Amino acid sequence: MAPREYGQYCGITRALELVGERWALLIVRDLLVGPRRYGELAAGLPRIPTNVLAARLKELQEAGILRRAPRSRVIVYELTPYGHELEPVVLALGAWGFKALDDPRDEQIVTPDSITMSLRTAFRPQVAAELPSTVYGARLGPDELLIRVAGPTLDVARESGPADLAFATGPGIHRLISGELAPDRAIATGVVEVLRGRGDLLDRFASTFHLAA
Amino acid sequence: MAPREYGQYCGITRALELVGERWALLIVRDLLVGPRRYGELAAGLPRIPTNVLAARLKELQEAGILRRAPRSRVIVYELTPYGHELEPVVLALGAWGFKALDDPRDEQIVTPDSITMSLRTAFRPQVAAELPSTVYGARLGPDELLIRVAGPTLDVARESGPADLAFATGPGIHRLISGELAPDRAIATGVVEVLRGRGDLLDRFASTFHLAA
DNA sequence: CCGCATCCCATGTGATACTG
């Protein structure tokens, strides 16, 4: 038997053999947002050694989870349909781990892809369906996200554009999503800085994206 | 920063820091079935080095996922409420990995706890609710499981007792659950051996426990 | 025996340098 196998005939062990290695599910997390080039993956996972990234990509490809796809002269990595089926796993992990987040430390970064998956985790379709469609523009450091909520559907794109509410924030937004911090307090304390639009729309945001701690 | 941390402020990375180490989620898998002693965990994970088991138990305890509980002179490990919240993660992983199972190899074992969690993964409450309550007795090598399906609820216990259908089987049962093998074919080919009761109840079993490949 | 702790070695990981 291969030394890194668990020796059990079981779905969970099989899953862990395929995506249980260090960094593997984080690569999947970023690819769930969209196809990514090697350098984009490396940028979204700043602490991954480049040889490990290369090794994981090879393993995940051999496992049928992702594929290298040539896109007009450059190569992108994209999930296969089977790889995409990991989304429930990643969302469940994210929801569980969210509750174990303590206050952010300085060296902890927030990447656009990680925020995007966090928003997908915290998104409450049934609540959103009852609210008017809304576009939020979020600036996180140098990155901008356009968060479109239309009925029960969510779309998060890495672009800028017109928004009903544009705000700048950082890791502290997790306290807004957890309900630990009320929207008006978030604005008052500077955790969220309103750039354009009606600040009271942050109430709607907090209702739409919520994950109890 | 601790060297084994990912350096991101994100629920998924946090989750992987807590339960992403090798063997950790398999320990959780077995504890989801019930409290277990050190030796029981070691027996259910025959390939885990004993020092790694001890290390994981310590880490999972510090993370608030499990606790050591004295039970009448012996110590058992049991999940905390927060640890129990990993069940959706484990079930999602199991459902995904189930589809990647190929034919079992000789050295791959099936443990009572892994089978129990597989049954929980494959259980279809809405289908079961439409069927009469049924008790199945499954013998897997030396182990016996009593599988009680009552309405939309499932209970799997490691004991023997009266059953509407008692059968012996092995890893090949996964082909029954995946639908790859019809119930009558499973009996005909010896994948499932009926010990007592009406063999046609295996149809009901296959309807109740199903996970498409 | 059960519940670990210790030792040793193979392997995986991390940091850095390097190449097509």
Add this chain to the structure above:
DNA sequence: CAGTATCACATGGGATGCGG
């Protein structure tokens, strides 16, 4: 830009020891 090569080190795997 997209990886490969190299090397130090941490972790995992396997055997064994050992106290209660």
